[in-house]
Amino acid sequence: MRISTEDKILSNGGPGSGKGTQCEKIVAKYGYTHLSSGDLLRAEVASGSERGKQLQATMQKGELVPLDTVLEMIKEAMIAKADVSKGYLIDGYPREVKQGEEFEKKIGAPALLLYVDAKAETMVKRLMKRGETSGRADDNEETIKKRLDLYYKATEPVIAYYEKSGIVRKINSELPVDEVFAIVEKAIDELK
Numbered sequence: 001m002r003i004s005t006e007d008k009i010l011s012n013g014g015p016g017s018g019k020g021t022q023c024e025k026i027v028a029k030y031g032y033t034h035l036s037s038g039d040l041l042r043a044e045v046a047s048g049s050e051r052g053k054q055l056q057a058t059m060q061k062g063e064l065v066p067l068d069t070v071l072e073m074i075k076e077a078m079i080a081k082a083d084v085s086k087g088y089l090i091d092g093y094p095r096e097v098k099q100g101e102e103f104e105k106k107i108g109a110p111a112l113l114l115y116v117d118a119k120a121e122t123m124v125k126r127l128m129k130r131g132e133t134s135g136r137a138d139d140n141e142e143t144i145k146k147r148l149d150l151y152y153k154a155t156e157p158v159i160a161y162y163e164k165s166g167i168v169r170k171i172n173s174e175l176p177v178d179e180v181f182a183i184v185e186k187a188i189d190e191l192k
């Protein structure tokens, strides 16, 4: 399956940077199909399947789940929506350069990467606050620290990887949500 370039937008950035928040607003305005790799994985865990059980153990440690599993799940979700989708917004993927390369090969090049950028200190603060109500097993101090380390080590290079193709738009996510969204809108509207 290959989906045309203009139908794929990636949203990337650190844990707690505000990807999910912005994606929700993008979906409301532009009607894209939102695929959050984290949400897909958490849904698999919640289903209680054997695959879900293995995923849970990995995610609880703040580690990345196997490359093929995530890509397979994203692909399945894209196919399921292919008839009705106005385009896909893929949130929190790729998490490492190798995942990006696989994505290009199996699904195709994206049109835009929204790089949702916030300081480490801001991300930790937001995640600790989110942890009070999110019920997420990985929103605790110890796992947050690991996720941040992993983000800087594995995921930041993804941004550099896509910078070569000129599709990265850096979004200052230190601002209030609506101001962040104004920057996001500009980046998306430039595609048209």
Ligand SMILES: Nc1ncnc2c1ncn2[C@H]1C[C@H](O)[C@@H](COP(=O)(O)OP(=O)(O)O)O1
Residues within 6 Å of the ligand: 013, 014, 015, 016, 017, 018, 019, 020, 021, 022, 126, 127, 129, 130, 173, 174, 175, 176, 177, 180
């Ligand atoms: N621009 C902003 N200003 C203040 N809080 C924000 C924000 N964007 C998001 N948040 C809050 C909402 C969440 O409780 C928390 C993490 O946001 P999120 O969208 O769940 O992040 P991510 O999906 O990148 O992990 O921070």
Ligand SMILES: [Mg+2]
Residues within 6 Å of the ligand: 019, 020, 036, 038, 092
């Ligand atoms: Mg999220």
